[in-house]
Every structure is written in C-alpha cells, then in structure tokens.
Amino acid sequence: MSTLAPVMQPAPKHAQARVPTDWTTASMQGRIRRRYRAERNFRMLGAGAVLLSTAFLVFLLVSMLSQGLRGFTQTELKLPMDFPAARLGIDPVALRGPDARAILAAADLENATAQAANRAYGPAGYKLLSDGAWLSIRSAIQEDPTILTRRADIWVPTSTAIDLAAKTDGDADAEAGFRMLDARQAVRTGFSMAFLTGADSTDPTIVGIWGALKGSLLTMFVTLILAFPVGVLSALYLEEYAPRNRWTDLIEVSINNLAAVPSIIFGLLGLAVFLNFLDFPRSAPIVGGLTLALMTMPVIVIAGRNAIKSVPPSIRDAALGIGASKVQVVFHHVLPLALPGILTGTIIGMARALGETAPLLMIGMRAFIASPPGGLADPATVLPVQIFLWSDEVSRGYVEKTSAAIIVLLVFLLAMNGIAIYLRNRFERRW
C-alpha cells in the first residue's frame, strides 16, 4: 500500500511536511483524556436516565405501599352493650322469622350504640365511634339474636380521628382519646375484612372495595366476551383472507386509528350512542363493557395480526397441499398455533381496559353506589373510578383507603401481566 499510494494518488504538497502524530505529547494526551471523559460522562448520563426513571417507579410504588397497607387495617374499640337496658324492643324470637330485616330497621340502633359509648367512655364517647358503628351492632344481632337478652362486648370501628391516632398521628383530642382507650385495653388495630367485602360509603372507616371490584369484574366480562371474538375474527380476516383493495385499506386504517384515539373520545361515543341514542341504563357495567370493548378490540386485532403473521407459511402450504379448505387451514392449523400470541395480546389489552377511568366517567359510572351491583344492568362503579372518587374526598381517612384500593388494582394488573408473560414464555413458539 505504501509503495502504491504515491502512484495512484499523488499526495498533496503539504502532506510532505506532515509528521506522524506524537501521541505522547501533553496536548494529545489531554485531548484523549477529554474524549474519554466525554465518553464516561455520556455513559453516566444514560445510566442516570435509566436509574431516574426506575427511581420514580420505585418511589411511586413505595409511597403507595407505605400509605396503602394501613388502609387494609381498621382500628376497633370494645363497646360494652347492655341490650336489656337499651330497651330496643326487639323480640329475639321474631328475628328468626322472615321480617327480621324490617324489625331491625325499625329499632333505633344508632341511638342505642351512641348511648352505650357515652356510658362506657364519658359524655363524648359517641365521638370515638365511626358513624357506621351501629352496623356492626346490627350484624352482631343478626348473627346471634340471643345476644339481645344479655350484655355483650362488641368490637366496632372507631372514628377516623381515633383510627389515625392509632396508626400514625392524629390531632391532640384524638391522641388523648386513643390513650384513654389504650389504657383501658379497649382498642385494637387489625386487618379489616370489611374493606375487602364492603362497598362504598360516606364514612371512610367502613368503606370497602368489593362493590367497585365486582363492578370492574362485570365490566371486564362484557368487554372480554365482546372484544375477544370480534378482535380475533377481524385479525383472521385481515391477515388471511382480505383481498388487497380499497375496502380492506379502509378497515386497516380504521383499526390503526382506533388504537391511537384518546380513550376519552370512546367515552364521548358511549355517551352519545349507547346512552342518548340507544337509551341504555346509565352507570351500568354493560355500557361500560361495550365502551371498553370498542377500545380494546383494536389492541387485540393488532396483537392478533402479529401472532398470525408469525405462523410460517409452510404450515398453510402443507395443510392446503393435503386438501384442506381455506377455512380449515385457518381454523384447524393457523389459529391454534397463533392462539398463545393472541391471548397474550388480549390479556395486555384487558389490563389496559381494567385501569381505564376516563371513558367510564363519561358514561356516568362515577355515581355513589353503596351496594355491589347484582347484574349487568345495575348501577355500578369500577375500581379506577372508585380510586378517583375517593381521592376527591376531603376526609383524611380516605387517603389510606385510596392507596389501598390502588394496591388492589396494581395487584390485579400485575397478575394479568404476569399471566401474559407466562403464556408468552411457555407456549409461544419461534420458527
């Protein structure tokens, strides 16, 4: 090379004067150091960006956990109830009968509960109790009507202030009240089943998430049975049968656009079409499910098409070669092979729908619903909307309940994504 170079390419004049770079000089060494430092800095910058993003995630999760775990617990106090003295006027025998509910509704349990608290813990004793404390008394009576003939100690939820005093720090009054109760060993804080089995309430000490969770499950059920078949069939059509023409292009463009439309627009569609035009019931899981199905369907179609595309053509050729019809090729061979991929995409789409709030606000699923929905047409709310509603509440007691509901939601999402990853790793084949 060195001998040929002058012949092929006459060197420019100044090159004659050029001396080989002396890498040992201070200026060259400095230049290299600077470049290496820039390299290190850039690398640190990249690592910093990743770490910062991760740190944010960790911070988010830790702050939710630290507040939310307290939300699963509830402080209770021991309330000595002297039922014969309270003169509730309930006949224990009648409670075995069919009118038990009406009899209990007629009795003034609220007053009796407050009186019992005043007797036990001083004139302001009723302030220590949750507004829903009498509900515990009622369920205790329902469980064992004979309790009405004697005295009994019943654990009832405390007020938000006492609850906060027991868990972290309340105001001075509540702290004093808590110390008094603690000294009498009449207070305990423990895991509260009521939070997992109850529904929304105006009192943070007796709220539960089962109502919202059941609403979410019903909504997801509707979404799944509508979006999955439609999504899979569309994906099959577009990938396997659709002729290349303007109509197919139109379908493809619509699906790709729908996947990018903001979710709140689907809420507007649901409001205009399902509620105002078709007159479906407001706040019902069926309307929520329909709206979310329209939103989830494009996700399933796109995931489904990718899964179907990855099935090698040789499978189709072999099936066609031994005489299968085009429908048989797809339903007997391509679909089963693509199913794990489709299911993974479906679960991810469903997880997104489960966390979706905005469209459901539009169709009225933000109403206050105090009992779990019984069916698809009953008024209901869903978990994310419940979180939104609780986050708007003024009472401090809702803060930990909101975080607890978020933990439940995240657990569900994590489980769904875990299943999706498991399916992908276990069943998806690479050709």
Added chain:
Amino acid sequence: MSSTLFLLLVAGLAFIGWVTARARAGRFTGTGVNRPHSLPNYHGWYVALWALAPALLFLAVWGYVSPGLIDAAVTATPQSAAIRLDPVDLTNEVRALATGALTTPFHPDVVPLVPVFQQVQHHYDMIGGVVALLLAFAGGAFAYTRVKPDFRARTRVERLVMAALLGASLIAVLTTLGIVLSLLFESVRFFARVSPMQFLFGTLWSPQTGDSGTFGAVPLFWGTIFIGAIIAMIVAIPLGLMSAIYLTQYAKPSTRRWMKPILEVLAGVPTVVYGYFAALTVAPAIRDFAAFVGIPGASSESALAAGLVMGVMIIPFVSSMADDSIAAVPQAMRDGSLAMGATTSETIRKVLVPAALPGVVGGVLLAVSRAIGETMIVVMAAGLAANLTANPFSSVTTVTTQIVQLLTGDQEFDSAKTLAAFALGLVLFIVTLLLNIVALRVVKKYREAYE
C-alpha cells in the same frame, strides 16, 4: 324467565339437529367419485345453523317490537280507558310496577292494571316463543332434508364463517364512523349556538349552565399544549432517549433483559394512579418549592406537577420508539464510525442519533398525541381555571379536563355547555389523528430510506 326457557329450547333443537344430521351423514358410504362431499360435522353445523339463525333473528326482532304491542294492548283494555293519564306515562308506570323497578305507585289507580299487564306480557311472550320454536324446527327440518352425500354442506358453512369474519372486521369501520358522526352531529348543534370563530379564537372560557357563558377555547388549547407537548416532553424526551441509548448501546444484554420490562411497567401503571400521585405528592411539593424560592402565583394545581408526572408516564413510549429507530440504523454506519476511531458516545451523537432522527421525531409526535389525549392525570392534578399563562407554577386547564368537567354532574343534554364537550372532543380527535398520520408517515418514509 320464559324467554330464557325458549332460548334454551331453541338451542336444544339446534343441538338435536346437529347430532342427528351428523349421525345421518356419518352413515354415508361411497368411495372414489361417489365419495360424500362434506364431512359429517359440516352437515351437523349446517342443520344447527338453520335451526338457530332464523329463530334467534325472530326473537331479536320480537324483543324490539313486542313492548310496543304490549303497551297498545294494555291501553286498549277498558280498565285503562277509565284512568285519566297520558297513555305513555301509564304504560311506563305499569311496566315499572310489574318488573319491580317501582315499589310504590305514583297513581294508586294504575295498580289494578298490573295483573292485566303481566297477563298480556305473558301472552305475547308465549306467542314469540312458540313462533321461534316453530321457526327453529322448520329451519332445522328443511336443512335436514338436504343432508345428502353430494350436498355441499362445507361450502355453505364456510360461506357463513367468511361472512362472520367480514362482519367482525367491519365493526372497526362502524366504530370509527360512530365516533366521527356522533362528534360531528353534536358539534354542529353546538356551533349553531356559538360561532366557530369565537370557539377557536376566543380567549375567554367560562361555560355556564344553560346557553349563556363564553366559549373561547384558546386557553384550553394552550393549557393542553403547555402540559402535554412542552412540560411533559421536556421530561420524557431526554429521559426516554437517553434510556434507549443506554439500554441498546451500553448495557449488558443481561441488564437490558430485566431493565426494559421495568421501564415498561411505567407505561402499564393506570393513569388514575399517576393522577393520584401527582395530586397528593408531587403538586404540594412543587407548590412548597415555589413558595420557598419566592415565585409568585404558585398554585397547588400547577401545570408543572401534571406535566412532570405525565412526562414520566410517556418515558417508556419515547424510549421504545427511539429503541426501534436506533436499531434500524444499518450496522455498517456504526462500524464505519467506530473504525475511524470515534468513541462510542461520539458514534452515538454524530452518527446514530442523526440517522435515527426521523424515527425519533415520529415517536415524539406519537407521544405528544398520547399526552394531549391523556385525561386522568390532568383531571386530578391540573386546575380548572382557564388561564393563558406561561408560568409553570400557576394553574392551567386542558381540553380533556374541561370535557370531563362539562359532562359530569347534572346533564341537560341540549345546553351549549354539554354540547361544548363534544366540540372539544372533535378538536381533540382531529388533532390526535393528524399527529398520528404525520408521525406514521415520517417513520415509514425513514424506514424506506434504509431498506
């Protein structure tokens, strides 16, 4: 109750048809040219579908028609003629009482009509059910007579399958059409009351109940751009791009394998959780910081809080788009740069990023479209005051926040206030659509350049 029973009976008939037709076709023998055309299964499905489809179609139509017939029959009875009440109100109340939706009647004199209503309803349910059963039987029997060795049952069944496939894919088109039409229809009604010029260029936004109120949406547009396209992108672009660069160019494959899913988790967290976090933790911290530094006009619903959290939510989105476009840069370009003696960071900054720029820009546009359509974070963390300000510590409002605000609470569906939400929705829809189209075009063009 009886309708469920009839549905089960129809399904039962279809099942019997499936079994018998399958059994009959199974006995077909013949080889060579006389070989039966379709497998027994297809004959079974053919008969079952003939039993199911007409009956179900009839039941659907009947379910739509029969309430009107029942109402007419109830109002025609002599008992109802005696009640001085609008026939529509009357039947509605009787229906509510009969189904148990209403426990105490508004008008006590309609109570005797309840048993009449139930009787008429039972009568019509029976008619519908029996006709459906007859249809199912007739359809099944007709199809059963056609089960012969040379009958092309498979072709018929497959034709229906194809129709179902096409129908399923048309639902996407219908949805798009539904979105466009419902938004357009309501927006046209809105623009009949408020001039489009005032809406698009007015700077005062104060919707009131009824038809009064000013609908100048410029502060909303500005708030949306400020939070979604400026603050959020200032967070998301550097962090997302640098994360993508680090994970693709520097990180060991093992690190990358578990760091990437962790970043993806950020995109999987529901937006309501981000909103709660922004409102409860980030916003107060930013307000305290602003007060500490002495910035005037600091609000507890600052644009900065919503924008920062939204930026974090967008990071994985920008990161994965950047990842894709950097991976699409030909290896030869990278190798060439490294061979010239450039360090890795010089290669990335001077070769890879410029080459991948169109893809990155496309990804950023998609991210912006995602950010401006995002609702819950801004509803929970940004304010409602329609300010036209560039101070990130003050409160601004966005299009999506206002849509939620306008459509919740008491709704009279014909007021300019509720219709304004649809006009805002239309603007949002058009803008996100345009952003997506431009972004996809940029990405596509760039991909072609290297192929």
